[in-house]
Amino acid sequence: MDTRDTPPYSAPTTPEQSKTANFVAQSTASTPESISSATLNTTPHIPKNLTQDMVEADPRLKRLQQDLLVLTSFNDNSTIHWRPSWFQQEPFSSRVWTLHNPPHVVTEELPRRPATRQVMTRRMRRPGDRPPLYMRSQVQWERYCDMYGVPHDFLCEDQIRLLRLGLPRSRDGRLCEPLSYPLYPEPQPLNQGDYVLDVRNYGGLPPKFRSVDPEFGEYGECVVVLSDGSLRVEQRAGRCVARDQGAGRRWSYLPWTEAQEVSCRPMTLKLRLWNSVKVE
DSSP states (O other): OOEESSOOOOOOOOOOHHHHTTOOOOOSOOOOOOOSOOOOSSOOOOOTTOOHHHHHHOHHHHHHHHHHHHHHTSOTTEEEOOOOTTSOOTTTTTSOEEEOOOTTEEEEEOOOOTTSOOOEEEEEOOTTOOOOSSOOSHHHHHHHHHHHTOOTTTTOHHHHHHHHHTSOBOTTSOBOOOOOSSOEEOOOSTTSOOEEOOGGGGGGSOGGGTTOOTTSTTTOEEEEEOTTSOEEEEESTTOOOOSSSSTTOOEESSOSSHHHHHHTSOOOOOOOOTTOOOOO
């Protein structure tokens, strides 16, 4: 497993259709069940003897775990638009922020096959690790947190324990490659507007969006990423379609928000049996 204490610059990860549409990693990881409490104003208490069963039974812990898994899937020094609800929102939500590790945390890469998408995670620093490149002291870390509205306890030891419980693992318990399809586009911070997703990226979306037709009707259809994360199919009529539709947005193997997860669920039909007959 590759450990990156001082990772290189991480470029935007908006995928190309040809690289995402036809590849599905073999892994036991799956999209989690819906999280009933989608908003955290403060982080919940993380028990010392935590298990994944305990996380699954607590919607607040599950929400926090998923937020951490999404953010830590990207490299140190990555530029991010989206902000978890437990980050300070104002006056920071109108601009991007830079993801960094506190001095006691190390970035490492999850297992992957050659030429597949890079997904990162975090662990606690160990003796022999290279010194950090960016946040070298607690003073620097606290200054960074104040600059970007990041909680001072972000990626503390308890949060590292929580997120590592949710990492994809093989049946023998070893870390494994996460699913590379479908992928979920990064939303704007809450209440900071939406954007039209570039048609070239539709191939990486969940199957329900495969039928979106840019040539349908007079104006064609498009996928809009709302600020709560949900994806919605709209007519292009009335939409000001910018040249860079979502350029530079990051893509995650997990939904960014509960609203996004719900909007990506397969459509279901409820059938009523009109000719049912009661048999005596």
